[in-house]
Each structure stands twice: as C-alpha cells, then as structure tokens.
Amino acid sequence: MESYKKEISESHQLRVISALKEDKDYFLSNFPCDSYQDQLDFIWEKTQKNKARITFAISLKGEAVSLPQAPFGGLWINDSLSSASLEAFILAVIDELNHRGIHSVSITQSPKPYEPHVDLICYLLFKSGFEQKKILSHHFFIGKKKIKKLAQKESLKIQKKSRDSGLKTSHSSISNFGFLKEIRAWNAQKGYEIVIDENRIVQQVSEYPDRYFLITVSKGGIAVGYSLGVKLTGNSLYYFLSAINPKIPVKNGGELILNELFQLAVEQKVDFIDLGSSDLEEGANHSLMFFKSRFSNDICNKITWVKKL
Template sequence: MSNFPSEGYRDQLDFIWEKGHKTKATITFAITRLGEAHSLPHVPFGGFWVHENLSSASLECFILAVIEEMKRLGTTMISLTQSPKPYEPQVDLINYLLFTLGFEQAKVQSHHFFVGKKKIKKFLQKEAVKSSKKSSSSDLKTSHSSISNFNFLKEIRMWNKEKGYEVTIDENRIVRQVSEYPSRYFLITLIKNGEAIGYSLAVKLTTDSLYYFLSAINPKVTVKNGGELILRELFKLAAEQKVDFIDLGSSNLLDGANHSLMFFKSRFSNDICNKVTWMKKI
C-alpha cells in the first residue's frame, strides 16, 4: 500500500536505512502542502518496517535521521501510525524509542487477530459442522471471489448509513487500489435465497496476512448468525491463501471502545494488539 500514491499530498518519500548494501528498515511518508508528514494517510497503518533485527541504538539512529531530514525539508509535523505486533515483531521497541524521542500518542486502537497458519486450519475443521447446520437451516450461503465489479460498495455504504454508522470509505480510492492490486482483494458475499444480503472486503495488506476491511449486512433482512458465517468464510479464504494471521481490525466508537463488537471478535481471535498513532511537532 505504501507504493500507492496519496492524493492531495505534494510529495511521497521513502526513507531507507541500509548497512552493507542491505536494507535494514524503511518508512514511507506523504507530505501535505502545509508541510505535514504522514505515514501513511488513507491506509490502516504505515510506520517503521524492520527488515532485519536491529539494535535499539541502530533503530534510534534511523528515527533521528528521519527527524533531521524532515527538519531540512521544512516539515512542521510528523505523524505515523505504527503497525500492530503481528505485522512488525519489533513494534514494542519502536514505540518505546518514539516515546523517548519526544513523540506523543495521538490515538490508540485495539485490533483482534487470529495468529497461526495451522491454527486457522484447525479452527475451520472445528467450525465446519456448525457452519453447515446454520447455513442450511436458514437458507444462508457464503462465498468468496476476486472482485469483478464494485456495486457492493454502494450497498455497504447504504446499509451502514441505515444502521446509523459513520461511513468514511473513499470508494474511488478503493476502486483504484483493486485495479492496481487485483490479486490482493477478495469479496466475501452472504447470500439468502439466491440474493446477496451481506458483504465483506478482505485485503492482503502483506503477503502473510489477511485484513477484514469493510463489512455490512442489509438491515432490512432478518438474519441470524450472518456475521459468524461471513467470518467463517474469511477463515476459509485465509486457509486457501496460506496466510500466517488474520487481522479483524479495530472496534472503536467515536466516544470509546465498542465492547459488543470486541466481544464478537474475541470469539474469532486468539490475540489482541494495539495500533498507535504518534505525532511530533518540529
């Protein structure tokens, strides 16, 4: 996603930390016309990526080098959303160093994960009988496929609005991203009596992960266990793609934690990690 340009930003810069002609760590920023640096806008997270284990001193040197270059470029503020631990094993060290170097936490979101390629397969085996009984008894079916058209985006927006949820998706950007990286996007469909009544968009943010992005079920249709069936289809897709973990995303309301959603996701997860947004004025 860092290779996808951010509209409304004057520059997009890649910072690369090398030693012996080997890339040790990277970070990408989009710079606004006002001189604010963001890593990264319009995506779930950006932040630092460590390609090989680094000492705390070396990683601190990289962060300091980024700050100095941002000063030289006349940047007024640095903002970065650091990926949770399943994506970046050294995230605790990164967060610690950002704190010691004067960055302040602007936002913390909690993500539910299901980690373990073999565990994903075992989960599917365990839930197969339950899923079969529930889908057959209620005329519900699920499927997943690559994306051939984008009509589902309008329905997701409409259904979420009808439920009173805030809708912030940029449909045009999603269309461009899918067109650029078609093999990374999958549509999960919930069907009742031959009609699509629910959708979820799954994205391979990295080669070894699957991210549960957008989801909605038609509120005018009475459905029991629809959300469970969509997630079981997500696990089936994850097994087929042979990913190491599933990211079920955050569960936030405008005024705090969405406890009911967190409880629901906890039934389909075996880990929980924070995603932190850091800011520093220059």
C-alpha cells in the first residue's frame, strides 16, 4: 500500500501506511491478523517527526480494531504533545476511518506502565465519543532496581523450597513447541478453557525469537509446569500462558514460576513486569488477584473503547 498523507494544519499531518513497513518496539503491531485485510499505521507527524501513532487491523466488514489477537493496541505518544494536538490526532483518525468506509472502531488501550499518557488518552477518547466497553485490571511490578532487590530476596527462599520438593526451575529461548499442547491439556484437566492460536504463537516466536522465553518447572527431569515470558516492549516482561500438571503434586508451583520470571526480568534489565489480568466471566478472580498482589507493587487498568461511525 502506498503511503498516504493528509495535511491537518500548518504544523501537523496524518500519515497512513502499511503497519508492516515500519518496525515498532511493540512488535505485535507489526504482526498481521489473518481475518483482517489490512493492518495500517496512523501516524501523527510534525515537521516529519513522529509524534504519536496507532495501529488498526481493518476487516472486510468495515471494522477497525486496535488490536485483535493481542493483549492491547491503542495510542502511543512518542514525543511531547499538547492535549489539543492529541485530540486533533484522534479526530483526524476518526475522520480518515470514516472516509475509508469504516463503521465501527475498537481500541484496547495499553495500561499506564506501557504508555504514561494513558489517562489523558482515555479522557480524550471519551470526549471524542468513544464508550467504555471492557475493563481489565493488570498487576505490575515496576522499577528495575526494585525487581532486582525482590529477585535477590526471594531467590534463597525459593531455592530452599525447590530443594525440599525436588523441583527445579529454569528459563530458556524456545526451540520446540510441545509445551503448548501440554499447557492446553493441563488446563483442560482443570476445567479451564484457554483460547490460544497455537499457529500464531509459533509464527510470532519464529519471527521474534528474542522476545519469547520459556519458563519450566521440572521434577526428576520431567516438566511439570510452564509459563511464557514475553518482551512485548523492550523495557517490559509479560507473564503469559502459565500451567502446572494437575496430576503431579507441585507445592508452591506458582511461586516458583514467578520467581523465575523475576530472575529473567533481572537478566533482561526490564523496567517493569506485567503479570496480566485476573478475570472470570462472572466477575473478578479475587484468589488470583491476591496471589499476584504478593509479586506486584501497582495495579493499572486496561480499557477497551468503542465508537460507531
């Protein structure tokens, strides 16, 4: 697709290009969705400098989603931007989507640790006619030095628990994908249905091998638990797809996995860890929230906004 530019004022312009043309720190913005015909970057520029952007997947049905099959999408502010200019960007995006025949827009905005201006973004989305459709609460542990301090503090305790139970934890890059089937089977045995696109995960790991890490809990050389650590951005680590074999008694398995996640975070020198949401269809998953609260120092919301055009 050819680059598209639209002058908004003397100082700003909207540029629309294929999302696959420019690499971005949030690598899932570059990863296409099979059920969508296009994936486009809407870039807000001033004197040829990228001030803000948002990526949308565009469906044949006239839907624009930021982003499907990803933890979030949303607006990213790359440089200082006034509230008036940010609002102008949102309105310019809406106008361009409307011009392209889009009839519905959905934006899942990233939580605050990823995008510090999220409160202003959400306020201006609301003022621009977007309605809140969904909200999820994410637990975070923020602070590079604090992560290292906690990892060192907990390491000795966890090592003792591991020795007492005959368990071993490790992390590594991903060389095969048999663990995905085990995760699915173990969760099914517990009555949990995990909806994951295994082929998509394989493709993402193959294209971005430096962003994915497999955490393994083993007993007697046999894996009894897994989780993925994903660097969604260069300064973060996301806790994803955790499961423990229900047929093998594993005491403190969740603690062992999270301790290894923190060790990985120290190794990767990230600024924060995202432990994800804790949600059930019928309400908040308070037991999981309590567990994560022991390994977090902040809670931030992830909001999905929708607007009909």
